[in-house]
Amino acid sequence: MVMNSCILYVSLTGNTRKFAENISNELKIPAVFDITTTEPTAVKDFDMIILGTPVHGFNPSKESVAFIKRLPNGEGKQAILFCTYRLWKGRVFGKLKGEMKKRGYSTILCVSAKAKEFTDNDFVEPIQKIVKTLTK
Ligand SMILES: Cc1cc2nc3c(=O)[nH]c(=O)nc-3n(C[C@H](O)[C@H](O)[C@H](O)COP(=O)(O)O)c2cc1C
Structure with missing residues (x-):
C-alpha cells in the first residue's frame, strides 16, 4: 500500500521535475511540490516524503538542503530520496x-537517474524500485 505521500523536488533545467512527474504518474501521488515555491509546513500532514534534487558539485542543490533544514519535525516519518545527475553523484x-535524519525522518530508499539528456525511459528502473519498496 502506498502511504500518504508527497513529492518534493528542485529542478533548474527540468530533469528532476520530469523524474518527479513520472513518480507522480506511476505511483498516483497527486501532491507534487516545487520546493522553491513551497513552504516546508506544506508537508506536515504527509507520512512519507519523496524528495528529489539535481546533483550540484557532487552534492545536493543548496535549495534542497535549505528546505530540509526548515522541515517540521518528522519523527517517526519516512523519506525516499531521488536525484538526477550527468556523471558523478x-x-x-x-x-x-x-x-x-536531523529532522527526524528515516530514509528507506535512495534512487538516481543518470543521463545527459533524459527521456521518460531513464526513470523506469528507479521508479520500479520505489514501487517495490512502497508496496512490499
Ligand atoms: C552548477 C551545476 C553543477 C553540477 N554538478 C554536477 C556534478 O557534480 N555531478 C554530476 O554528475 N552532474 C552535475 N551537474 C549536472 C546536473 O546534475 C544534471 O544535469 C541534472 O540532471 C540537472 O537537473 P535539473 O534539470 O533538474 O536541474 C551539475 C549541473 C550544474 C548546473
Missing part, C-alpha cells in the same frame, strides 16, 4: 540522508 545521498 558524489555524496548527494549521504548529505541528504544526514539532513533528513
Whole structure:
C-alpha cells in the first residue's frame, strides 16, 4: 500500500521535475511540490516524503538542503530520496540522508537517474524500485 505521500523536488533545467512527474504518474501521488515555491509546513500532514534534487558539485542543490533544514519535525516519518545527475553523484545521498535524519525522518530508499539528456525511459528502473519498496 502506498502511504500518504508527497513529492518534493528542485529542478533548474527540468530533469528532476520530469523524474518527479513520472513518480507522480506511476505511483498516483497527486501532491507534487516545487520546493522553491513551497513552504516546508506544506508537508506536515504527509507520512512519507519523496524528495528529489539535481546533483550540484557532487552534492545536493543548496535549495534542497535549505528546505530540509526548515522541515517540521518528522519523527517517526519516512523519506525516499531521488536525484538526477550527468556523471558523478558524489555524496548527494549521504548529505541528504544526514539532513533528513536531523529532522527526524528515516530514509528507506535512495534512487538516481543518470543521463545527459533524459527521456521518460531513464526513470523506469528507479521508479520500479520505489514501487517495490512502497508496496512490499
Ligand atoms: C552548477 C551545476 C553543477 C553540477 N554538478 C554536477 C556534478 O557534480 N555531478 C554530476 O554528475 N552532474 C552535475 N551537474 C549536472 C546536473 O546534475 C544534471 O544535469 C541534472 O540532471 C540537472 O537537473 P535539473 O534539470 O533538474 O536541474 C551539475 C549541473 C550544474 C548546473
